[in-house]
Amino acid sequence: MTKVLMDGNSAIGEAAIRAGCQCYFGYPITPQNELTEYMATHLSRRKGCSFVQAESEIAAINMVYGASVVGARTMTSSSSPGISLKQEGISYLAACELPAVIVNMQRGGPGLGSISAAQSDYFQATRGGGHGDYRTIVLGPSSVQELADLTMRAFDLAEKYKIPVIILGDGVLGQMKEPVEFSREAPAVPSVREGALRGCGGHPSRIVKTFTSNPAELEEINWSLFRRYALIKKEETTYETFMLDDARLVVVAYGIAARIAKGAIKNVRAEGLKVGLMRPITLWPFPDEPLREMAKQVKQYLVFEMNMGQMLEDVQLALSGQGETAFYGRPGGVVPTPSEVARVISRLYYQKGLK
Amino acid sequence: MMKTVYTHPKSLKKAVFHYCPGCGHSIAHRLICEVIDEMGLRDKVIGIPPPGCSVFAYNYFDVDMAECAHGRGAAVATGIKRAFPGSVVFTYQGDGDLAAIGTAETIHAANRGENVTTIFINNAVYGMTGGQMAPTTLHGMKTTTSPYGRDRLLEGHPIRMSEILAMLDGVAYIERVAVNSPANIRKAKKAIAKAFQVQLDGRGFAMVEILSPCPTNWRMTPVKAWEWVDEEMTEIFPLGVFKDITEKKGAD
Numbered sequence: 001m002t003k004v005l006m007d008g009n010s011a012i013g014e015a016a017i018r019a020g021c022q023c024y025f026g027y028p029i030t031p032q033n034e035l036t037e038y039m040a041t042h043l044s045r046r047k048g049c050s051f052v053q054a055e056s057e058i059a060a061i062n063m064v065y066g067a068s069v070v071g072a073r074t075m076t077s078s079s080s081p082g083i084s085l086k087q088e089g090i091s092y093l094a095a096c097e098l099p100a101v102i103v104n105m106q107r108g109g110p111g112l113g114s115i116s117a118a119q120s121d122y123f124q125a126t127r128g129g130g131h132g133d134y135r136t137i138v139l140g141p142s143s144v145q146e147l148a149d150l151t152m153r154a155f156d157l158a159e160k161y162k163i164p165v166i167i168l169g170d171g172v173l174g175q176m177k178e179p180v181e182f183s184r185e186a187p188a189v190p191s192v193r194e195g196a197l198r199g200c201g202g203h204p205s206r207i208v209k210t211f212t213s214n215p216a217e218l219e220e221i222n223w224s225l226f227r228r229y230a231l232i233k234k235e236e237t238t239y240e241t242f243m244l245d246d247a248r249l250v251v252v253a254y255g256i257a258a259r260i261a262k263g264a265i266k267n268v269r270a271e272g273l274k275v276g277l278m279r280p281i282t283l284w285p286f287p288d289e290p291l292r293e294m295a296k297q298v299k300q301y302l303v304f305e306m307n308m309g310q311m312l313e314d315v316q317l318a319l320s321g322q323g324e325t326a327f328y329g330r331p332g333g334v335v336p337t338p339s340e341v342a343r344v345i346s347r348l349y350y351q352k353g354l355k
Numbered sequence: 356m357m358k359t360v361y362t363h364p365k366s367l368k369k370a371v372f373h374y375c376p377g378c379g380h381s382i383a384h385r386l387i388c389e390v391i392d393e394m395g396l397r398d399k400v401i402g403i404p405p406p407g408c409s410v411f412a413y414n415y416f417d418v419d420m421a422e423c424a425h426g427r428g429a430a431v432a433t434g435i436k437r438a439f440p441g442s443v444v445f446t447y448q449g450d451g452d453l454a455a456i457g458t459a460e461t462i463h464a465a466n467r468g469e470n471v472t473t474i475f476i477n478n479a480v481y482g483m484t485g486g487q488m489a490p491t492t493l494h495g496m497k498t499t500t501s502p503y504g505r506d507r508l509l510e511g512h513p514i515r516m517s518e519i520l521a522m523l524d525g526v527a528y529i530e531r532v533a534v535n536s537p538a539n540i541r542k543a544k545k546a547i548a549k550a551f552q553v554q555l556d557g558r559g560f561a562m563v564e565i566l567s568p569c570p571t572n573w574r575m576t577p578v579k580a581w582e583w584v585d586e587e588m589t590e591i592f593p594l595g596v597f598k599d600i601t602e603k604k605g606a607d
């Protein structure tokens with residue numbers, strides 16, 4: 001397969017089509033419009049497929065709900081303010097155990113914020129986001145290639161565990177162009193998930209529902225969801241490490257921040273500082289056990305995010321006091337440079353006497 | 356020669372309705388089930404019940420049902436029909452659902468001409484939450500959130516969804532009916548059947564608005580409530596066909 005030069009948003013669209021996405025529902029918002037436009041161009045006229053520009057993000061996520069009810073592979077995308085509107089629907093998808101892929105190309109917040117890249121929706125994404133006790137799988141890509149790969153993985157995970165999956169990207173990833181290779185061909189005809197509602201011909205009628213007037217029944221539904229979450233945590237937690245072998249300080253960063261951190265680590269390595277990177281790829285489930293294991297060797301951590309410290313809490317929970325954490329963050333859509341982060345790393349390295 | 360004049364519809368489960376005496380929901384449920392049976396649609400129907408008194412609709416309808424969030428029926432129906440065009444989709448929505456929180460979803464699904472059928476139960480009040488003011492509450496009508504009567508200066512006016520939706524080009528058929536007398540119930544059933552036929556023919560969005568008594572929250576006896584539909588509700592919500600493109604064949 002040959003590599004093609006694509007912007008991140010379009011790469012998600014192409015990967016989704018190749019992963020068998022049958023229905024896309026979206027609403028314009030910067031900086032993810034290229035994805036909606038890509039689906040309008042490339043999905044809307046495909047055999048058996050459907051594209052709808054919805055009247056709102058709320059409508060779009062509820063169209064996703066409908067398509068998932070009848071067994072279609074389906075997705076929606078938006079950016080931070082629009083993702084807030086989708087939380088109602090995500091809660092219902094989670095409750096009804098319906099697969100769906102939701103892309104959030106994050107921008108600066110709170111409020112209308114900015115259209116620049118940010119990572120300030122980490123809490124919202126990894127804590128469920130809507131009402132009720134639930135989680136979604138959250139994937140944090142850091143390159144255009146990974147956007148494509150994780151989009152395909154997102155569809156597979158959603159189907160396998162009957163769960164909404166969130167791709168937590170950002171404005172930079174969506175806009176930048178990189179060579180990308182797609183690992184599969186699009187299916188000729190869309191698949192239909194087994195057990196989906198297709199009318200009651202030949203078998204008793206079925207119900208997709210969340211409401212019950214019996215708290216004991218609802219408690220069991222919650223227990224059942226969390227048994228599945230435990231399985232997901234066991235089976236699907238993924239992360240990447242970089243230059244970790246002799247590291248005395250580990251930077252923990254995800255997504256585009258990890259990309260910046262890699263550049264910074266190369267800079268400080270050139271000056272002889274022993275620094276490595278731990279990059280969570282699944283943000284939920286968070287790779288806490290690998291971090292705890294790492295803490296047996298390395299005691300000093302620097303969490304770097306484009307927010308005021310959200311993943312920081314997961315790192316601190318994972319380390320449970322076994323390592324020392326420092327934090328560097330830039331909120332509001334400011335994208336720091338590798339040399340800026342390198343200065344932060346060096347300062348911490350010398351302050352802690354690691355040289 | 357014996358003629359069958361009554362059978363239990365196959366699409367209606369043999370369950371006792373939880374609805375209050377005199378409530379219109381159970382009549383509307385039964386009419387929809389009779390239509391589904393008579394048109395032979397049961398195997399491919401997917402119903403979308405709302406939150407509200409009829410959240411338990413799936414305890415009565417013996418067809419595939421997918422509950423949805425308050426107001427989102429038209430969007431969910433869009434997703435279902437787009438992903439599975441061979442299905443026959445109907446939403447069942449109240450006035451708070453369709454005419455307040457879900458107005459945008461309803462108007463845009465209608466305007467896109469989605470091939471779905473909407474059954475709109477208008478009882479001028481929020482039922483399950485205990486009788487609060489609805490967008491369709493009549494002028495002067497007392498509810499728990501308009502305890503001094505709906506004041507047009509403070510709370511505005513009852514919204515006429517059938518009239519609004521009839522203006523949209525994607526809409527194929529809209530009729531307002533009532534279920535407060537045997538004659539009206541027969542007309543309501545005809546309208547429901549037509550609204551399904553429009554979907555089968557792929558003509559666009561179809562809706563039947565049903566004026567439905569709510570004696571409990573209207574604080575009336577069932578008999579008085581049925582009279583009130585004729586005396587008060589139809590003044591603001593006149594019965595009749597507001598749009599029907601099937602009358603001019605091939606003209607759309």
